[in-house]
Amino acid sequence: MIFFEKINPRVFNVCCKKSLTKLARKTIVKQYPNVLINLNSLKMEKDIKIEACKKIDTFDSNKRSNGWLLELISELDGFTPPFKGQFYLTVVEPNYFKGFHMYATADCWVICIKGKIREVFYKDISTKEEVEMGDGDFKKIFIPRGCPHGVKNIGAEPAYIITYRNPPWKPELKERLDISPEEIEKEEVWGKIRDYMNEFKNND
Numbered sequence: 001m002i003f004f005e006k007i008n009p010r011v012f013n014v015c016c017k018k019s020l021t022k023l024a025r026k027t028i029v030k031q032y033p034n035v036l037i038n039l040n041s042l043k044m045e046k047d048i049k050i051e052a053c054k055k056i057d058t059f060d061s062n063k064r065s066n067g068w069l070l071e072l073i074s075e076l077d078g079f080t081p082p083f084k085g086q087f088y089l090t091v092v093e094p095n096y097f098k099g100f101h102m103y104a105t106a107d108c109w110v111i112c113i114k115g116k117i118r119e120v121f122y123k124d125i126s127t128k129e130e131v132e133m134g135d136g137d138f139k140k141i142f143i144p145r146g147c148p149h150g151v152k153n154i155g156a157e158p159a160y161i162i163t164y165r166n167p168p169w170k171p172e173l174k175e176r177l178d179i180s181p182e183e184i185e186k187e188e189v190w191g192k193i194r195d196y197m198n199e200f201k202n203n204d
Helices: 009-017 022-031 187-203
Strands: 054-061 063-075 088-093 098-101 106-113 116-124 127-134 142-143 149-153 159-166 176-178
Touching: 022 176, 088 098, 088 149, 098 116, 106 116, 106 127, 116 159, 149 159, 176 187
Parallel strands: none
Antiparallel strands: 054 063, 063 088, 088 159, 098 149, 098 176, 106 142, 106 159, 116 127, 116 149
């Protein structure tokens, strides 16, 4: 425990920025008799843990590489204390489009932290929306389950995007539907989307 009583701001700042030598402790105790210094009790209750993040290569609907994603935190990783969902970093190379895809069971929140992107999503076959963000324009986008979406890197460098997804992705749960940009506005594709969503609703 380190407890300071009635120490002026100058002394407090020095104590915060520098470790206390024996001479410094003696000086403080002499000038401020109400100060209690017990450095031996500074022990962490838990050990520091380090674990590599999971990196996953990503591909478009034609199986061409378009970047990668990095799982940051997940309730399934065996490392993070219990919480709901999953955070991951996805990277899109310049001029590449990642998508379209749709999740049948998960909602997503998306933020671009580096580079510049155009997020594209469809509410239905005739309602398309585009949002540009990045390069310091830090927007958050909520993408509900069942909404086909994709992202285009419109900058000159790789774009880094953090996504919070709830519930987390499971490889054994085939709830992601990939859709090519050329087919996203076809009626038969939206029939497939509807059937796909109903399949998962019926399995709940």
